[in-house]
Amino acid sequence: MNSADYRVTSLLTEHLGFAPLTLIDEVINDVNQIMYNCTDALERFLLKRRAAQLQQLGKPTDNDGDGDVLMDGTTQPEAAGVFPAEEIRLGAAELETLLVSHVDKNFDKFELYTLRNIFTMPRDLVEGGWIRLKHQENVTADSVGKGSGDVDEVIKPLVDSINLELQLRKMLLLHKVKAGKIVELLRHYKRCVIAVTQAGAELKLLPEAATILKDLQPMNENVYYLLGQVDELLKQVLRLNDKFMKDEQVNGLRNMKFGASLRDRYIRDKSLKILDEIGVLGSDVGGKVLYSAYAQ
Structure with missing residues (x-):
């Protein structure tokens, strides 16, 4: 497909609201569906006719209906006008295959004729800009070229704003994670304080x-x-x-670093000892520092 055909197809698609080839495919699919329904109906009719013929002969059919063997062990000859069910199904399948090939062959011609003579426009009129849609009346190549610079100037701040929002979102997510850790730490401290305040009456x-x-x-x-x-x-x-x-x-x-004083170490050791005696510190805490005021 050259550029002219592409422009014609695009113009028709925008005007109709659907691609021309889509409509042709829908027509072909509907015809195929009708053909399948016809072959299925023909097969069911022949099977019912066979069952009616067997009933007229006074011979009950087999349960599955696949063969032509009667319940008394005799074989129904074709001369009596009753054909085997397997031949009916095979003939219906062959008829369906034949119809499918003819439908494909003839509707290929229908597709070519429709695209060339119905869903088409003169190329010279489309290339010359003589055929336009309603919203394209005042649009020209010169006007589009002149406005492209203004559009770029409008788009660039928007792109910068989007990038800024994305960076802000990353920062907010990071602060959210940090805030969650702080909240969890505060809950731990709250449990420690509650345990300290309630331990006086319960523990020795x-x-x-x-x-x-x-x-x-x-x-x-x-x-x-x-x-x-x-x-x-x-x-x-x-x-x-x-x-x-x-x-x-x-x-x-x-660049000066401050070490822990003796008083800081003494207060820390005493605090940990008291918390351990009242049962606030678990056995898995070990030497973990809950709070450190050491300046490094």
């Missing part, structure tokens, strides 16, 4: 642990106080970090 604690637990009451106020202190501490750390990063006089402190 050492006198030292019971005294520490009593000093932590009320737990809610102490937790809010600690959160406030941590928030203030973070603000101070951020201010110091900003000062270290911008002040040229403290340039040597940027």
Whole structure:
């Protein structure tokens, strides 16, 4: 198919709403279906006629109807006008094959005639732009060429916006995963706090642990106080970090690392010991650090 034929086919497809070849295929399929129905009906008619002939002769047929052997063991001759069921089915199949070949041969001619004489347009009129659809009246090649630059300018910001949205989506998914981990960690801390607050009446604690637990009451106020202190501490750390990063006089402190003090280690060991005594830490925790304030 050359470019002219392609333009004619595209124009007809856009105008009709379907490809011309699709309509021709539908017609051929419908004719084939009618032909199949006819051969099936003919086969059923011949089988019923055979059964009626056998009943008129007073001889019951076999159960499956495949052979021509009667129940009394005699064979029905063809001279009596009763043909075997197998020959009827074979003849119907051969007739169907013959009809299919004739349908294909003649409808190939129908397809060629239809495409060349019905679903067609003069090529010179299509190439010259004399035949157009309603929405193509004021469209010219020059107008399309002039507007292509404007379209590119409109499309480019949209593409950039889509890429930005995709990057934002990736960042949001990453933050969602991080938030899920934080929520799970907070739930673990919540279980630890609940276990600490409810362990006083249920477990036998050492006198030292019971005294520490009593000093932590009320737990809610102490937790809010600690959160406030941590928030203030973070603000101070951020201010110091900003000062270290911008002040040229403290340039040597940027690579400084702080180790854990003896007090930090003592508090950590005592905290883990108390949590282990009241049953908050499981056997699988081992030496896992729940919270570390060591500056590295």
